[in-house]
Amino acid sequence: MRLFVGAGLLAAAWMGPVMADPLPSWQGESKEKIISFVEAVSEVGGADYVTPADRVAVFDNDGTLWAEQPVYFQLIFAVDQVAKLAAQDPSILTSDALKAAAAGDYEALAATGKEGLLEVLAASHTEVSLYQFQQDVSAWLEEARHPKTGMRYDEMTYQPMVELLRYLRDEGFQTYIVSGGGIQFMRVFAEDAYGIPPQQVIGSSITSSYEMIDGVPVIMKGAELFFNDDKAGKPVGIMHHIGKQPILAGGNSDGDFEMLEFTTTGEGARLGVYVHHTDAEREWAYDREGHIGVLNRGLDEADARGWVLIDMKEDWSRIFTGEGAE
């Protein structure tokens, strides 16, 4: 009799994790669709079974895994970095764009146009060692706070997406970031924030070179664009870094369209997921218009293509990871 009691307890303990909700911050139809896809591709012997080596999932970062308003966080880093560099050496402020950045004046900076933005990015991202650049990003993440939420930027990751990434890995998926953001910028926080190690981060990049400085080998960041990991560049980046077609892709803007299109074309079970920014109160509401994260084609074609449209307001019971932080 005792034996059976013991076995019962053992079974209960063993069933525990299996029964737990893998996506506690999700609700509604999009949650059901995602879970049934993941269960279908990981069910050994099932019609839609996919071998773990081919369970590749790719996600955009800005607006998909973390917020991107009022401007891309990497641009805020660039502006803050110009201010920091100017405090040490004001002579670097050789243009209106750099002066606007050093003053934290985003309106004046925007008025300088695309060229002004490129100047600010160049001053903060180029002709610096990769090591120093990543130290700068790391120091910025410690100090900087978001103007609206007051949170650390790396706590403005979406809790439901962090849960999804973990759930996918628990089910044998490899999870990748495929973002228009800087590859070496994202690697500073991707492992802690998302559990995604550096080699699974794909992004835009500038050229770099190998130099001997005082007898020590150093990777120096150059000044030319090397790869633009956006739009049609995303499938190209995927095949360059991963070398195989994913079966799940998540994005939030038309910059992710080709990645979802590429991922969901072909044989076998495939899933495209769009995060739709519908929550003006807890986050931001935007789609068809604006200067960032514009979503038109994706919104028009998601239904016909069978892609899951995540309604942030309805489908997510919690938004930011940092909301639950002590």
Next chain:
Amino acid sequence: MRLFVGAGLLAAAWMGPVMADPLPSWQGESKEKIISFVEAVSEVGGADYVTPADRVAVFDNDGTLWAEQPVYFQLIFAVDQVAKLAAQDPSILTSDALKAAAAGDYEALAATGKEGLLEVLAASHTEVSLYQFQQDVSAWLEEARHPKTGMRYDEMTYQPMVELLRYLRDEGFQTYIVSGGGIQFMRVFAEDAYGIPPQQVIGSSITSSYEMIDGVPVIMKGAELFFNDDKAGKPVGIMHHIGKQPILAGGNSDGDFEMLEFTTTGEGARLGVYVHHTDAEREWAYDREGHIGVLNRGLDEADARGWVLIDMKEDWSRIFTGEGAE
């Protein structure tokens, strides 16, 4: 008493794999040095312990993991591919270089110089879909045989290196290829030949693009060089794809010097390994001179830098994986 016999058997069974020689085709000092390095970095609590996430090992391919004589195998593929394409459409033979390739005349091809070689590479590697290119490589590997050994090219991998890769992975390392060869060429065989999946293959590449062809998304290989993964390009490629400094690097030529230099600079236990081609009978003997795999600086500096110089003739009891094939 019976209990103790059982425990003894259990212990013996458990010790079995631990006692087995992880590098059966190796002998001598280089074997000892490699094993003591691997044991040192994986001994929990030891002074040289390295966490598994940082146990990154990188290896050149041509001349390090498989043979590279009389010319790079990828060039043989290119020449054979031109002959195959010309058999279907002789009008493609618009130059002396292409005619020499179609005739399999390597001397005449060499006489056309670097430009001729680039023409042959272009005809076989560019303006083709990535899918078709990899199908071509796969078909070639099935059919082609090496002129000296009569083996399949993907059986001319070095058995001792295949053992080393497996041993490293068993000890928690991530194993990468970092080669001057084509990234999408190597991915066709790297998983079967070395147990290295596509996302862990880094190499040279040409540009590619995402195109819709008859409503189907296709990755097309372009015609411009995108990245040259050789010499100082190797550390750059490593930081682009992996994003962290390796602790073990293996090569065979001066094209690998910077990769070994980069890998073995810095804190903690680090190992550089050079495969020295010393076996004219079972393989080829070459180092300081020739058109391929030239090793001068590496040979001069290996001792002072503490790098292991593998003497193929003395240190390897077996050369090719294919020698043991049925």
